[in-house]
Amino acid sequence: MIDSIIQTISQFERIIILRHVRPDPDAVGSQAGLRALIRNEWPHKEVLIGGESDPEFDFLTKMDDIADKDYDGALVIVCDTANRERIDDSRFDSGDALIKIDHHPMVDSYGGIEWVDEGASSTSEMVFELYDRLSSGSEQDVDPDMAKMLYAGIVGDTGRFRFPNTTERTFRAAARLVTAPFSREDIYESMYVKSEKMLRLEGYVLSNVAVKPSGAAVVYLRSDTLEQFGVSAKEASAIVNSFSALEGLKAWAFLVEEEDQIRLRIRSKGPQVHKLAERYHGGGHPMAAGASAFSWEEAESFSDELDALCQSYT
Ligand SMILES: [Mn+2]
Structure with missing residues (x-):
């Protein structure tokens, strides 16, 4: 499954990444983390992230404005969203291919490739595993932007590593992500102290x-x-x-x-x-x-x- 996703991504020049409405840190983190992963691996590809902007997540990233024509010939990847109705862009189906990456119990089948793993703490953890497969064996430094996004997503969905969905896989992902230079303090400050x-x-x-x-x-x-x-x-x-x-x-x-x-x-x-x-x-x-x-x-x-x-x- 992971390999066919990597294979599909490698075939498209424009990739649009979406997530669910009323986003949470895992929705935005997996979306923007996947964008960073693709940009690092294939610097010439155009990667857009879409959905309504929520100032609550300005500390992570901002959404792109996506035009209808951007969907022409694009690969669309939807993160962290169990059913069509919750996808934060009704045009999600107007690209040339559709991939779903999610850890919620399957509600709706959509997408030519569906990678659903209920055993994952978060979609961000799954995106890390995609990264892990791509970079396997190499000692390359973890990209700090990707690390920050995925770490924030994992922290959000595990309640700071307290919920029972936190597994050995989660800590393995976190252990690798924290080797990158980003401020965990900023993430905790933005996600918890303020609220x-x-x-x-x-x-x-x-x-x-x-x-x-x-x-x-x-x-x-x-x-x-x-x-x-x-x-x-x-x-x-x-x-x-x-x-x-x-x-x-x-x-x-x-x-x-x-x-x-x-x-x-x-x-x-x-x-x-x-x-x-x-x-x-x-x-x-x-x-x-x-x-x-x-x-x-x-x-x-x-x-x-x-x-x-x-x-x-x-
Ligand atoms: Mn999630």
Whole structure:
């Protein structure tokens, strides 16, 4: 199986590598790790990685813009994705050949060549084994870019080598990967430290937010609070949807103090909030809108209006 994948890759000049929607570190790591592997082995080949960009993975890599015509004559490889519906590019089938590399239990059969190994901790571990086969016997240095991607993928899917999917194979891959010069510290920092401080902020906010009798809730995040949690205003905006399950909630706003303004992010489960947003230097959709306030007094009056809006909504 590995040999026929290597054989197929060697025959194509353009290779497009895809992965599943809402990516995790293994999806991006196996995708970008495979790209590095191919670039090192066949420097003249064009390799593109596709799917929606997620800023969470900027510490690893960025996705390429792939045009429809790029698929003409291309080999498409899909990593870490058990079924068609989850592939993050509906054009996945429009190349000349399709390969699936995955460690999830088989859901959907797609691809002329399917390499599915449920015994692998991660797709990144499988891509390492592909590399191991290609480089067998040679003492060549492991490419740091490839090593970083695959290591991040393995770490993500094994929960930092704690889950029972972690095997001797996993450690063999990791042992070889860490011979390359890349910062494991950076990976752990990006994948865990940040999310732990976000969880602390989210916990703090959830324990302090009160839903008013009208069904409105307003969360204030002042800059000193953000500082206390070590979270930037931009990072804090990621938890705006954490409140949707609060009991009795109709609409809520998330107010984050930035340098020159207070950003209002408004979400609703009924009352239309876009008109209200328009009155506060913003706009958007009936159920999700954004606005700005330039003083806490203005923020207070916005908050009163949101309360009234929810009050009148039945
Ligand atoms: Mn995976």
